[in-house]
Amino acid sequence: MKKILLIALMGILVLNAGCADTTSRARSVFMLLDTSGTYKAEIDKARAIINYLLGTFEPGDSMAVARIDSGSFSEKDIVAKVTFDRRPSVATEQKRLFKTKVDRFITQSKGSAHTDITGGVVQAVQYLNETGAGQKYILIFSDLEEDLAKGHVRDFPLEMAGCQAIALNVTKLRSDNVDPRDYFKRVEGWKKRIEDGGGSWRLLNDLERLDRILET
Amino acid sequence: MTLVELLNIWPGAPLLSAFFWITITVFMLYLARTPAHRSIYSLSRVIHNGLRLLARSTRMAAEGVRTRNRDVLFNLGKESTERIIEREFQRVDDVIQRDLSSYPMLQRSMADQIVRMDEDYQKSAELPPPVPAWVDAITALGKISSKDASVAAILEQIHKTINSQHKGVLDEYRRVSSDRHGILNKMMPLWRRLTETLEQASKRFTGLNERAQVIDHRIQEYQEIQAQSDKAERMLTSSAATQFFIAGFVLMIATGGAIINFNLIALPMSEMVGGGSYIGAFKTSDVAALVIILVELAMGLYLMESLRITRLFPIIGQMDDRTRRRMIWITFTILFIMAGVEASLAFMRDRLAADMQALRQSLADVEVVATANNWIPTVGQMVMGFILPFALAFVAIPLESFVHAARTVLGGVFAALLNALAFVFRLTGNVARYGGELGVNLYDLAIFPSLWIERLVLEKRRPPEETEPAEPGPMAEETS
Numbered sequence: 001m002k003k004i005l006l007i008a009l010m011g012i013l014v015l016n017a018g019c020a021d022t023t024s025r026a027r028s029v030f031m032l033l034d035t036s037g038t039y040k041a042e043i044d045k046a047r048a049i050i051n052y053l054l055g056t057f058e059p060g061d062s063m064a065v066a067r068i069d070s071g072s073f074s075e076k077d078i079v080a081k082v083t084f085d086r087r088p089s090v091a092t093e094q095k096r097l098f099k100t101k102v103d104r105f106i107t108q109s110k111g112s113a114h115t116d117i118t119g120g121v122v123q124a125v126q127y128l129n130e131t132g133a134g135q136k137y138i139l140i141f142s143d144l145e146e147d148l149a150k151g152h153v154r155d156f157p158l159e160m161a162g163c164q165a166i167a168l169n170v171t172k173l174r175s176d177n178v179d180p181r182d183y184f185k186r187v188e189g190w191k192k193r194i195e196d197g198g199g200s201w202r203l204l205n206d207l208e209r210l211d212r213i214l215e216t
Numbered sequence: 217m218t219l220v221e222l223l224n225i226w227p228g229a230p231l232l233s234a235f236f237w238i239t240i241t242v243f244m245l246y247l248a249r250t251p252a253h254r255s256i257y258s259l260s261r262v263i264h265n266g267l268r269l270l271a272r273s274t275r276m277a278a279e280g281v282r283t284r285n286r287d288v289l290f291n292l293g294k295e296s297t298e299r300i301i302e303r304e305f306q307r308v309d310d311v312i313q314r315d316l317s318s319y320p321m322l323q324r325s326m327a328d329q330i331v332r333m334d335e336d337y338q339k340s341a342e343l344p345p346p347v348p349a350w351v352d353a354i355t356a357l358g359k360i361s362s363k364d365a366s367v368a369a370i371l372e373q374i375h376k377t378i379n380s381q382h383k384g385v386l387d388e389y390r391r392v393s394s395d396r397h398g399i400l401n402k403m404m405p406l407w408r409r410l411t412e413t414l415e416q417a418s419k420r421f422t423g424l425n426e427r428a429q430v431i432d433h434r435i436q437e438y439q440e441i442q443a444q445s446d447k448a449e450r451m452l453t454s455s456a457a458t459q460f461f462i463a464g465f466v467l468m469i470a471t472g473g474a475i476i477n478f479n480l481i482a483l484p485m486s487e488m489v490g491g492g493s494y495i496g497a498f499k500t501s502d503v504a505a506l507v508i509i510l511v512e513l514a515m516g517l518y519l520m521e522s523l524r525i526t527r528l529f530p531i532i533g534q535m536d537d538r539t540r541r542r543m544i545w546i547t548f549t550i551l552f553i554m555a556g557v558e559a560s561l562a563f564m565r566d567r568l569a570a571d572m573q574a575l576r577q578s579l580a581d582v583e584v585v586a587t588a589n590n591w592i593p594t595v596g597q598m599v600m601g602f603i604l605p606f607a608l609a610f611v612a613i614p615l616e617s618f619v620h621a622a623r624t625v626l627g628g629v630f631a632a633l634l635n636a637l638a639f640v641f642r643l644t645g646n647v648a649r650y651g652g653e654l655g656v657n658l659y660d661l662a663i664f665p666s667l668w669i670e671r672l673v674l675e676k677r678r679p680p681e682e683t684e685p686a687e688p689g690p691m692a693e694e695t696s
Contacts, residue, residue: 025492025494026492051579051580051581052579054575054579055575055576055579055580058491058492059486059490059491059492060490060491060492060493061492084492086486086490086491086492086493087486087487087490087491088483088486088487088491088568088572089487089567089568089571091491092568092571092572092575095575095579096575096578099578099579
């Protein structure tokens with residue numbers, strides 16, 4: 001009898017000790033929000049995506065939201081970041097706090113003069129690698145039109161190994177209407193850069209199907 | 217050069233080339249006829265014998281399984297009947313202890329009552345009124361003449377005296393009769409009490425008689441099992457099959473209860489062991505919840521064993537009463553604590569679910585509406601969390617029946633499968649055997665031109681008297 005109790009107790013202790021695989025299944029998402037003048041009007045749509053993602057995250061997952069402005073490779077551009085606690089009750093509270101921060105940002109955000117997408121992507125890769133998550137996603141909520149400030153160097157190859165880049169709501173510019181090839185060229189250019197860096201690329205313009213965002 | 221070109225001896229005449237090769241082939245086959253026949257026969261014999269051996273082995277294995285099943289069936293039946301008989305004897309013992317232990321007292325009471333009644337009866341015995349002595353005197357006086365006035369006066373006086381004495385005797389007789397009636401009246405409750413006592417004793421004896429009949433019936437069953445009769449085997453097999461399905465059905469219900477129990481505690485377990493960790497493909501919290509339910513089941517099993525309701529672990533049943541009682545308390549306490557833990561987890565689950573729901577609503581920009589009486593599901597879940605572990609503890613009973621019945625039923629199925637396999641082996645062996653003969657015939661059919669030529673040549677070589685051998689007819693056979 002004592003032996004049985006001991007075995008049962010040990011079993012529960014072993015489970016508690018967390019001998020299990022805690023990293024490989026965790027997801028980590030870094031969302032880049034374009035706040036440049038032409039795209040700022042779209043930013044309300046990003047709120048719905050963030051809210052949806054917050055609803056799907058489980059304890060152990062990580063999420064960060066950062067803005068794309070004139071120089072995006074900066075911690076100052078990170079609006080909110082969190083790694084959800086292993087306890088669901090704490091994770092729920094963290095989600096509430098995260099939502100509040102994002103809501104405040106969306107209400108108060110100002111348009112930027114330039115658009116440094118590459119800087120944001122580099123920052124995202126750095127953050128995702130630090131989380132040690134098994135699945136790493138970079139959500140780029142932008143028209144993908146990069147407009148760098150003078151002197152910024154961004155024409156270097158990206159290190160995207162293990163990351164999935166998903167471009168969301170890539171709107172067409174006025175010039176794209178004149179020559180649609182510009183749009184395809186822009187999207188293809190980013191696809192090539194990401195894939196050359198070892199990452200994978202997806203384009204998702206239909207925001208009605210949010211469940212497709214984190215499909216592997 | 218391709219094979220086709222090689223075979224095409226006369227270019228431009230493929231039919232001729234084909235005919236040539238067919239002739240060569242037939243001739244070669246004719247030459248190899250005897251060894252080929254032997255090979256075909258050998259092969260078919262090898263397959264046939266091998267499969268026949270296999271069929272025999274399988275049949276023997278099936279017979280072994282059947283014998284083993286029979287033994288197990290009779291052992292289980294014997295054990296079960298022994299338990300029933302033992303229980304019946306315990307009941308008889310209880311009846312004797314409870315009711316018949318007071319039998320001497322009862323008997324004494326009855327004897328006392330009877331003695332008292334007898335005494336009363338003796339007292340109430342009616343004595344014939346005494347014959348008055350003056351009857352003879354009156355008879356003598358009656359003979360005296362009453363014409364004399366003085367005699368008439370005396371007689372008148374005597375008449376008065378007799379009347380007054382008659383009245384006195386009558387009154388005395390009535391008083392004595394009334395006393396006797398009183399005594400008899402007092403006997404009534406005694407009679408009633410005696411009747412009640414006898415009725416009670418009768419009931420007790422009737423109950424005992426019924427038990428004795430049941431024991432008698434069970435003993436007959438036991439004797440049948442002991443004798444390993446076919447009737448007993450049929451009875452036990454049928455009983456095992458019924459038990460198998462009934463116990464299986466109850467186990468399915470219990471599984472449903474376990475699933476509900478699992479869902480009650482899986483979410484709150486993530487609060488304890490973490491929600492994002494996995495063991496293999498399964499969430500650690502799910503595994504932990506499952507372990508808790510399994511531990512509860514195990515405790516239920518031990519409790520039932522300690523209570524001697526089930527007999528899955530003989531070692532527990534063999535423990536001395538003191539240790540066994542201690543084990544009952546320990547397992548019950550653990551079960552009780554776990555039920556309490558589950559009730560708490562169920563409460564936590566409700567709170568977590570409500571919190572998550574509120575978050576989802578706020579994420580969807582939906583106004584959170586407070587529902588009235590939202591404590592009812594909380595209490596319901598807590599009660600379920602507390603009750604289910606105890607309910608699951610009783611799984612031990614159908615589990616025991618299922619395990620015992622499954623041994624018999626699955627053993628029977630296995631024996632039937634082995635028999636079917638033996639039949640298939642035997643059938644295949646026979647097919648191989650006759651297939652060999654068919655192969656030989658087909659071989660001869662393929663080389664029939666050679667055989668035809670051979671027969672022609674042999675017929676020509678044979679002397680004329682041997683060309684047409686006189687085949688003996690049926691009559692000739694009979695004569696010979």
